[in-house]
Amino acid sequence: MQQSHAASPASRLPILVFIAWRNIWRSPVRSILTISALASGLVMVILYAAMMEGMIRQMVHQATAISVGHLQVHRQAYIDDQDLYATLPWSYLDKIRQDIPGIQVAPRLYASGLASTAETSTGVLIKAVDPRREAEVTQMLEQVRSGTLELGRASDSKEGLPRYNLVIGAQLAKNMNLAPGSELILVTQAADGSVGNALYRIAAVLKPLEPNFDRMGVLMLIEAYQKLMYLDDGFHELAIHVDDITRLEAVQAELDAELKRLMAAQPLDELGGKPVVRNWRQLTPMVADMLEMSKMITFVVGFIVISLASMGMLNTMLMAVHERTHEFGILLAIGMKRRWLLLMVLLESLFLALVSALAGVALGAGVVSLFGERGIDLSGTLPDGYDWGGLVFEPYLQLHLAPADLLNASLLMIVITLLAALMPAWRTVRLKPAEAMR
Amino acid sequence: MALLSLHGIGKRYRQGEVEVSALQGIDLEIEEGEFVALVGPSGSGKTTLLNIVGGLDAPSEGRTELNGTDITTLKEARLSDFRLFQLGFIFQAYNLVPVLSALENVELVMVMQGRPAEDRRRRAQHYLDLVGLDKVMHRRPSALSGGQQQRVAVARALAAGPRLVLADEPTANLDSENATALLDIMHRLARKQKTTFIFSTHDQRVMERAERIVTLRDGKIVDDRRVEARHHEHAD
Ligand SMILES: Nc1ncnc2c1ncn2[C@@H]1O[C@H](COP(=O)(O)OP(=O)(O)OP(=O)(O)O)[C@@H](O)[C@H]1O
Ligand SMILES: [Mg+2]
Numbered sequence A: 001m002q003q004s005h006a007a008s009p010a011s012r013l014p015i016l017v018f019i020a021w022r023n024i025w026r027s028p029v030r031s032i033l034t035i036s037a038l039a040s041g042l043v044m045v046i047l048y049a050a051m052m053e054g055m056i057r058q059m060v061h062q063a064t065a066i067s068v069g070h071l072q073v074h075r076q077a078y079i080d081d082q083d084l085y086a087t088l089p090w091s092y093l094d095k096i097r098q099d100i101p102g103i104q105v106a107p108r109l110y111a112s113g114l115a116s117t118a119e120t121s122t123g124v125l126i127k128a129v130d131p132r133r134e135a136e137v138t139q140m141l142e143q144v145r146s147g148t149l150e151l152g153r154a155s156d157s158k159e160g161l162p163r164y165n166l167v168i169g170a171q172l173a174k175n176m177n178l179a180p181g182s183e184l185i186l187v188t189q190a191a192d193g194s195v196g197n198a199l200y201r202i203a204a205v206l207k208p209l210e211p212n213f214d215r216m217g218v219l220m221l222i223e224a225y226q227k228l229m230y231l232d233d234g235f236h237e238l239a240i241h242v243d244d245i246t247r248l249e250a251v252q253a254e255l256d257a258e259l260k261r262l263m264a265a266q267p268l269d270e271l272g273g274k275p276v277v278r279n280w281r282q283l284t285p286m287v288a289d290m291l292e293m294s295k296m297i298t299f300v301v302g303f304i305v306i307s308l309a310s311m312g313m314l315n316t317m318l319m320a321v322h323e324r325t326h327e328f329g330i331l332l333a334i335g336m337k338r339r340w341l342l343l344m345v346l347l348e349s350l351f352l353a354l355v356s357a358l359a360g361v362a363l364g365a366g367v368v369s370l371f372g373e374r375g376i377d378l379s380g381t382l383p384d385g386y387d388w389g390g391l392v393f394e395p396y397l398q399l400h401l402a403p404a405d406l407l408n409a410s411l412l413m414i415v416i417t418l419l420a421a422l423m424p425a426w427r428t429v430r431l432k433p434a435e436a437m438r
Numbered sequence B: 001m002a003l004l005s006l007h008g009i010g011k012r013y014r015q016g017e018v019e020v021s022a023l024q025g026i027d028l029e030i031e032e033g034e035f036v037a038l039v040g041p042s043g044s045g046k047t048t049l050l051n052i053v054g055g056l057d058a059p060s061e062g063r064t065e066l067n068g069t070d071i072t073t074l075k076e077a078r079l080s081d082f083r084l085f086q087l088g089f090i091f092q093a094y095n096l097v098p099v100l101s102a103l104e105n106v107e108l109v110m111v112m113q114g115r116p117a118e119d120r121r122r123r124a125q126h127y128l129d130l131v132g133l134d135k136v137m138h139r140r141p142s143a144l145s146g147g148q149q150q151r152v153a154v155a156r157a158l159a160a161g162p163r164l165v166l167a168d169e170p171t172a173n174l175d176s177e178n179a180t181a182l183l184d185i186m187h188r189l190a191r192k193q194k195t196t197f198i199f200s201t202h203d204q205r206v207m208e209r210a211e212r213i214v215t216l217r218d219g220k221i222v223d224d225r226r227v228e229a230r231h232h233e234h235a236d
Helices: A009-024 A028-068 A076-081 A090-099 A131-137 A170-175 A211-216 A222-229 A245-265 A285-323 A325-333 A338-371 A403-429 B046-053 B076-086 B102-113 B117-130 B146-159 B176-193
Strands: A071-075 A103-116 A121-129 A144-147 A163-168 A183-189 A195-206 A217-221 A237-242 A275-279 A386-388 A391-393 B004-015 B018-030 B035-039 B061-066 B087-090 B164-168 B196-201 B212-217 B220-226
Touching (some): A009 B102, A028 A285, A028 A338, A028 A403, A071 A076, A071 A245, A103 A131, A103 A222, A121 A131, A121 A170, A121 A183, A121 A222, A131 A237, A170 A195, A170 A211, A183 A222, A195 A217, A237 A245, A245 A275, A285 A325, A338 A403, B004 B046, B018 B046, B018 B220, B035 B176, B046 B164, B046 B196, B076 B087, B076 B102, B087 B146, B102 B117, B117 B146, B146 B176
Parallel strands (some): A121 A217, A163 A195, B035 B196, B087 B164, B164 B196
Antiparallel strands (some): A071 A275, A103 A121, A103 A183, A144 A195, A163 A217, A183 A195, A386 A391, B004 B018, B004 B061
């Protein structure tokens, strides 16, 4: 038989690709309508994903840059019950700075206390920072609403008492009727068990950042803290900024190893427990959960929108296959294999999907870049920004396009449309040539 | 041995409760190189018979032997290969793939056969030349007349090198001038290639060009005779 010159099936692919591509343009209006529907669906998904990605970035920024940082080190006992004595020695700080490149570190100390003015008093959370280092790790100190940010010694009081400056949260200022220039007395239990108390001057009020600090936060110099608390052998918290955020996990591991080395060289007391390094996801699980959830929601929304848009594709291919019943009958009669016919119909769908993906990606990326990184301005309706998941957002919707999102959205569309094309393609498999040509 | 032999072919169609008998007790032998017309009134079973011979439809009973193979027992995939390599088909109309040029249409069967590109291009051009379409081979079917389209179909059927060409009313959509011209071309190529042709027709002038006329009526062969073909042979 002459089957001897039957070549590999691959040699048929070019002609099938060629016929499939030309077939799309047999009904240009129909194809363009189909492509428009799919491309619009993709544009919507891209915009939605860009909005979510923008929000996620704002959220991560809010969660990390404003106060948390990328990584934090505490001792276990501090994590478990804010044990005042569970400090890390200052020598650790210097060692970490020497040994681990590509990070900025800021030490912090905490205590709770009672704040009083002549009229009122309330419980507060004292946070002590090193402003120079803090500025390298977070933007907390930039978030001034009123006053000027100075944390050093203030002028003595009218009565001639020495005073340090304080920076406080917005809600606290409002509740205690405080403004820059006001005086405040803090009373706490110091590390040696004595009652520490001192007079302070309010230098500045911060914008709402996180609800806790907003309601109860009092910020002072580490020097002032040490004078108040008699606690100068170490710090409670080390906030860390990682210069290359993609190395977050690697840096976290390096830090872990470094701390083990330091503990071996300079052991810590038993009671405070071991040092623990946590990243921002572990520190703000709510935010991390929401990120995961918003990714899922984006996927579900994308799936629904694209599935709806691909109904057009289903209809187009059903019509195309139906119209060409006679043609397919002839092709089968002259020796075309069913699987080649099936492949041809799937290729047509693939081409429609690819053209739609290109159009959708171009259009979607165009719209996103039109709004720019600044995003959609909502300050008209929400002048104070909005509050979501315990974080306060600025009043604009940032749009951000991640290349991976573009790719994923396109792939999702191509997969869904090919699934939608299976039914029409399947009809060609069941065609009987003699009946197809009647 | 005959190229094609049919033994007791019968075909019944079931339409709900009623059974239509399209063919019954067909015995027929066709030798290599014959040029046969299948004639008979509408509904007499011509298409049904050609479809069975071409392996496009299975008979309800009987055997079809083509070139020594009983095609009624072949599986779908083998049957498809059998059509691809042994048979040529020409249908009444819309034979061609609309998005391919005449040349590409003729090449298509040979692509499926897996012939090398150069070989099939050369053969396609040669056969288009033989049917007088060398000037228009890059046109798509929509830019060709009905007669030209049928001639492309003839070139496509023959270029693939089949043993037997089956043509179901190839001239039904043509005026009588084009119809007889197509028949002349088919006959000339059949002679030249020694290819066997079976074609069905209603047209008196077309059947006059056959060398053998098989007449069907109500699914039975009622007449089978060899005749003197009337052809206007053109000098090749
Ligand atoms: N798929 C089918 N289902 C039911 N009946 C059928 C089918 N195909 C053919 N028939 C019947 O079989 C008989 C023969 O039909 P066939 O098409 O072979 O005739 P024909 O000679 O080709 O007619 P025409 O000259 O009109 O093309 C007719 O009575 C027809 O109605
Ligand atoms: Mg018929």
